[in-house]
Amino acid sequence: MQVDTLTKRLLFNTVRVDTVLEDGTHGSGTGFVVAHHGPHGQRRFIVTNRHLVEGVRSGGLVFTQAHEGQPQIGTRFELEIEEFPHAWFLDPNSDIDLAIVPMAPLERAAKEQGVQLYHHDIDTALVPDPTTLKAFDALEEVLFVGYPNGVWDHVNLLPILRRGTTATPPGMDFEGKAEFLIDAAVYPGSSGSPVFLYRQEGGSARGAARAPLYFLGVIAAVFYREEENQLVAGPVPANQNSTLVRQSEMIDLGLVIKSSAVVALIEEYCRRWRE
Incomplete structure (x- = not known):
């Protein structure tokens, strides 16, 4: 598939959030990649809900792998995150159900394993x-x-x-x-x-x-x-x-x-x- 339209790119904005809850059951949710231009340049984050990451025993993010800038459709890479709930920055207002994690360390961890991650950003x-x-x-x-x-x-x-x-x-x-x-x-x-x-x-x-x-x-x-x-x-x-x-x-x-x-x-x- 050529990722050559707006809606095709939307298919690669998201990452799947797979978790194991405290009671041992498995859960899943959605995260997505956002790019934000600030005073110190562009930074990328994965955004999800705080209720997906709080009180979770373990979790990981599922990406499609990239090769020479193109998606390797069907080639999976699941990035397990140690101490999953503590990796996320939660909104200081506990009433706002949002959490983010920076992309840079995730991409570094994937690169150390010889993997490039394929994704499209949602620009703010x-x-x-x-x-x-x-x-x-x-x-x-x-x-x-x-x-x-x-x-x-x-x-x-x-x-x-x-x-x-x-x-x-x-x-x-x-x-x-x-x-x-x-x-x-x-x-x-x-x-x-x-x-x-x-x-x-x-x-x-x-x-x-x-x-x-x-x-x-x-x-x-x-x-x-x-x-x-x-x-x-x-x-x-x-x-x-x-x-x-x-x-x-x-x-x-x-x-x-x-x-x-x-x-x-x-x-x-x-x-x-x-x-």
């Missing part, structure tokens, strides 16, 4: 500014990438692309937080999936926000119906056999942390540490 330049966010309509089509219910093309090592729509205006803060809702099939394993506003034709009816792709945020939770007429939002569990999933009904409303929170977390990390 794709994060819409406040003016652009306000120009979006209340109902916009979104695309997200990940490993729902642990499903992926394990032969070719490719994630699943899914579509949905915004369920609350992305330019507003749902319940006063830097979040919004999407109407989409969000399942265990979708935690950490990047969410994009994607327009094949570009443009908008209001004459603003004309880029074909914007990075809107990160899936962090899904709404469940626990009892009649009672809805609650909970983290998308890494374990697809979760009791929460079996005993509750998901209603296809996902909660997305806005991409501005990802930028803020990366900038906080860069203020504290330099490579």
Whole structure:
């Protein structure tokens, strides 16, 4: 496969996060590579949810290998991370379900084993500014990438692309937080999936926000119906056999942390540490 289109590149933005939970069960989720240009140059990070890395016994990240700059489709490299939960920088605000780890040491570790990692970055330049966010309509089509219910093309090592729509205006803060809702099939394993506003034709009816792709945020939770007429939002569990999933009904409303929170977390990390 030639990685020669925008959506094909999205297939290589994500990495699969495989974990062993404290109770010995196996979990999976989604991480993705972000590039950020700051005062000290460009730095890359893997972004996921903090609930995927906290309280985990061990974990690893699954990449496609590269050869001469091209993907070796189906050639797997799983990078096991020692003391997995402690490798991640968690958002200082415990209410924000985000965690990041710098790419540089991961790439060095792979190189020491003779492996090049193939990935495409999500540049933070794709994060819409406040003016652009306000120009979006209340109902916009979104695309997200990940490993729902642990499903992926394990032969070719490719994630699943899914579509949905915004369920609350992305330019507003749902319940006063830097979040919004999407109407989409969000399942265990979708935690950490990047969410994009994607327009094949570009443009908008209001004459603003004309880029074909914007990075809107990160899936962090899904709404469940626990009892009649009672809805609650909970983290998308890494374990697809979760009791929460079996005993509750998901209603296809996902909660997305806005991409501005990802930028803020990366900038906080860069203020504290330099490579």
